Amino acid sequence: MSKFIRSLAVALSGIGFAFRTQGHMRFHMIAGLVACCLGLIVTLKPLEWAIILLAIAVVISAEMINTAVEQAVNLASPDIHPIAKTAKDVAAGAVLIAAVISAVIGLLIIGPPLWHLFF
Known part of the structure; x- marks a missing residue:
């Protein structure tokens, strides 16, 4: 159990960093917190919550992987190098794709009931 707790502490430290x-x-x-608040306002169904939470998790996970890539590249190549730049750019691109698709998912799921609530 103590190994699990240490692993949990290490993971939480990474999130904190x-x-x-x-x-x-x-x-x-x-943005994820705003999406959750809007989901509460429009009373999402369980499947809709699952999709929204998965989209949020994908974006946050991609951002954390991007951070890990940046840190590793900075350690391995402290000087500017075209390959290091490519690694960082590709990781950032992955975050961008996840964020854009998650925003589309949010609009598709939360948008219509929110629209009906106000109009």
């Missing part, structure tokens, strides 16, 4: 050091991570967390 990403949250403290990455502005985009904070943005994605706030």
Whole structure:
């Protein structure tokens, strides 16, 4: 059990690092919180919640992987190098794709009931 608790502490430390050091991570967390609040307002069904929460998890996970890639590349290649730039750019692109698709998912699921609520 103590090994599990240590593993949990290490994982929470990684989440904390990403949250403290990455502005985009904070943005994605706030966007996820806003999506959840809107989901409560429009009373999403369980399957809709599952899809929204999965989309949020994918974006936050992608952002954390991007942070890990950036940190590893910075360690391995402290000087500017085209391959290091490519690695960072590809990781950032993965986050962008996840975020855009998640926004579309949010609009498709939360958008219509929110629209009917106000109009």
